[in-house]
Amino acid sequence: MRVVLCTYGSRGDVEPLVGLAVQLRALGAEVRVCAPPDEEFGDLLDGVGVPVVPVGPSARELTAxxxxxxSFPRYAAELIAGQLDAVMGAAEGCDVLVATGMLPAAAGALSVAEKLGIRSLSVTFQQLGLPSPHHPPIAYPGRPFPPGVTDNRVLWALDAESINALFGAALNTNRAAIGLPPVDDVRGYVVGDRPWLATDPVLDPWQEPADLGVVQTGAWIRPDARPLSDGLEAFLGAGEPPVYVGFGSMPLHASKDIARVVIEAVRAQGRRALVRRGWADLDLIDDRDDCFVVGEVNQQALFGRVAAVVHHGGAGTTTAAARAGAPQVVVPQAADQPYWARRVAELGIGAAHDGSTPTVNSLSAALRTSLTPETRVRARAVAGTIRTDGAAVAAKLLRDAVTQEKPPMSA
Structure with missing residues (x-):
């Protein structure tokens, strides 16, 4: 079985594919991944021996x-064209193409599968991109929904109109260039008949509309056996568990003083701080020995040894912290992150910060909630319910779909 996995986006769009690729290779599949050319993504895939085909511009540079x-329609046209150029060669001879990431890029990858006549599958790492009467869509920047409209079905219809307006011409121009007919419903084309939802059912419970047929596999977690650095081990061993602070692939344009804010808020709780640089380029603010800064780090090895995890609310970090039983403070920045913040609060495993720009006082208040014994007990209890087999489930479903030549069944 030959599989090509395609994405364009941040690390949260790439790392789950690494987890799936590992499980597919364990089943004997030949796998390649099409992803942005950022060095950190290449390192992730090189680390598990999976070939990577670079697609499009640097995701970090585009985000920054x-x-x-x-400018969204112009960028969409470029992303789609990049998918057609790179994925066409990578997908030649494959049995199945899996598409995820930014919607226009996924539309481009799926168009390649259509052109080549191979099986394709659409995957999302958060349910808010899947039409449902149980939740509203996320409004695109610059295209807010009309005030007062609360009917989710109406909002999803407006969402389809926005997506067609933003990406329809870009997609159909590129499709025409490779001899494909136009698409009149871009979102419907990307979601498809039987989309997969690669999230944990406890953290992200899906309520099934009768006509969508979502397959929820569980989150795709990359196995990570890397040791922590000697310097980090020394810091962890020099005192009580610190509070981890990291905002992943978020550049935090609106929070120029974020390092000072988070470190002072952590110190206000009498705690040490462990700061991850990330795309926000966080750093230490002084030379006191109660803080330590890290770059790339094994969260699976680290999160079980910290007092709390302060983060942006990406699906991957939320799942990693929940799996480790670490209390969380989510400071959501964009897209689906307010949803994950709300879920953390609803489950009682941490606090949702009100807004994207914390102050020392507001973050201190959220930390006080997360650092209570009650939150710690609840976080540890929920950790025992988080599925760890999502990538393995997905790999077996893909294998069965290809070998049995029938649609993948529910997990």
């Missing part, structure tokens, strides 16, 4: 540039 909404 924060293009205005008016």
């Amino acid at each position: 540039a924060a293009p205005p909404p008016s």
Whole structure:
């Protein structure tokens, strides 16, 4: 079985594919991944021996540039064209293509599968991109929903209109270039008939509309056996468990003083701080020995040894902290992150910060909630319910779908 996994986005769009690739290779599949050319993504895939095909511009540079909404159609056209150029060669001879990541890029990858006549599958790492009467869609920047409209079905219809307006011309121009007919419903084309939801059912419970047929596999977790650095081990061993602070692939444009804010808030609780640089380039603010800064780090090895995890609310970090039983403070920045913040609060495993720009006082208040014994007990209890086999489940479903030549069944 030959599989090509395609994405464009941040680390949260790439790392789950690494987990799936590992499980597919364990089943004897030949796997390659099409992903942005950022060095950290190549390192992830090189680390598990999976070939990577670079697609499009640097995801980090595009995110840092924060293009205005008016430029979305132009960027969409470039992303789709990049998918057609790179994925066409990578997918030749494959049995199945898996598409995820930014919607226009996924549309481009799925168009390649259509052109080549191979099986394709659409996957999302958060349910808010799947139409449902049980939740509203996320409004695109620059295209807010009309005030007062609360009917989710109406909002999803408006969402489809926005997506067609932003990405329809870009997709159909590129499709015409490879001899494919136009698509009149871009979102419907990407979601498809039987989309997969690669999230944990406890953290992200899916309520099934009768007509969508979602397959929820559990989160795709990359196995990580890397040791922590000697310097980090020494810091962890020099005192009480610290509070980890990291915002992943979020550049935090609106929070220029974020390092000072988070460190002072952690110190206000009498705790040590462990700061991850990330795309926000966080760093220490002085030379006191109660803080330590790290770059790339094994969260699976680390999160079970910290007092709490302060983060942006990406699906991957939320799942990693929950799996480790670490209390969380989620400071959501964009997209689905307010949803994950809310789920953390609803489950009682941490606190949802109100808004994307914390102050020392607001973050201190959220930390006080997360650092209570009650939250710690609840976080440890929920940790025992988090599935760890999502990638293995997905790999077996893919294998069965290809070898038995029938649609993948529910997990």
